[in-house]
Amino acid sequence: MISFAIYLGFLLIFVVFAVYAERKTAAFIQNRLGPMEVGPKGILQTIADLLKMLQKEDIRANAIDIIPFLFAPFIVFAAVFTGFSVLPLNATIDGSGVSSGVFFLLAIVSLDVLGILMAGWASNNKYSLYGAMRSVAQIVSYEVPLGLSVLCVIILTGTLNLQTMSFLQEGGLPGWNIIQYPILIIPFIIFFIAGLAESNRAPFDLPESESELIGGYHTEYSGFRWGIFMLSEYGMMLLLSILAAILFFGGWNSPFNHMLDGPIWGTFWLLFKALLLIFVQMWVRWTLPRLRVDQLMSLSWKYLTPLAIVMLFVCALWKLWIIG
């Protein structure tokens, strides 16, 4: 329970600085400076933006379906944030002890499709509906390779509980799953690509593709409700990055075995690994162009899914013959 509260606080602070980091990363990749005016080097820019956003009017168009429209952002956020409940924070602070662990996480997180579809449908707007449809198609398709790549790790470690999985990766760098079982590098790439699609991040940002759909499913939203969508998007990024850190990169384990170990250091290592992966997500966003809808589908069904199935088979053989 306490990990849940810590994650909520961390998420809120993380979003403020992630938006700043995102803008700075974009700027540096594009030979610009990014926000520079508010605070030293523009560090308070997002706080100013946040204050502006909270003061905005909550605009409700005449044609909207009021009840789903008002509830959609909260359903999306609740679905994403419930995923945090099973994540451990360090060796002493565990998440919820659900025995289905990581499967519970993947299942509950897919519920955000429901909220996105509600938002798009209730907005009664062609852009919103297109965005919502694309989002649903995308998230449902990418659930498959995501689930299969997670399954590879589960086969090798033999547990669904993320805390147990972290304990299995003790012993510094050599203990990490991706080094212990080098075969996992391919499932990790699949997981990362599918994770980008799950969190609607570029190059899979078709649901919101601002250059063609204005804002996608959240076109009609403004003020605080729009902010909740933004918060869930960054929450999803953080969730999948922490999950990747736990599944492949040793979770809260220090890379130097027992050096720099302990509850505080554990938390630090977990979040450090996750933030590094988030930087890679941002780096990808400002490098690759957006995929077309048919390319998106062919990437998922023709490349990632078959590859994930093959990897699942290979991991099963590894488990049988090498680990025994």
Added chain:
Amino acid sequence: MSYLGNISTGFKTTWKGMMLSIKYFFQARFARKKEWVGEDNYFEKANGTFTVQYPHEEIPIPDNGRYQLHNEIDDCIVCDKCAKICPVDCIDIEPVRSPEVFGQTSDGTPLRIHAAKFDIDMSKCCFCGLCTVVCPTECLTMTKEFDFSTTDILDHNFSFSKMTDQEIAEKKREFEDYQAQKTKAKPELPAQNKEADVMKKPTAKPVFKPRIPKKK
């Protein structure tokens, strides 16, 4: 393309793109030098951030930049040439003649006309610089000042005349008195005679005749 070929192209192109953008990310440690366009290596600094944070820093402007107009009113002989050449009529001059030479410009040209009004409306100015070319005493110049934006468009009308309303009225009166004295001093000629004088005058010939180029 084959299935595996697609995968390998995908990986290669993604890798290349990612390496390119991370290179720029790390190059952002450096910023470009704030040099003006005349420097030799102006176009050789694609590396590093390019932004100039304008109000805090700026790129030097060459001395012969064509920006805000300035008139050194003490040197102005109010010849009206600038107002005539101006393609957008942004210079508004009201001359008041003086009975005698009342001063000298810094290059020794005698001053005979007071500038009761010398207004340049910079909101109309097209920055062609023709007025500075025709100015005989070189008192009208373009300065390096380019940031003169205001919230009121009327503030773009720069007034260079130093004369007060009282002074203007005084000078006007002075010249009117002088004119009146002159006409009084000259006895009125009979009307017939005057007409004859006009007839006698030779027609004015142009001093300068443009040369017509010969056709080849």
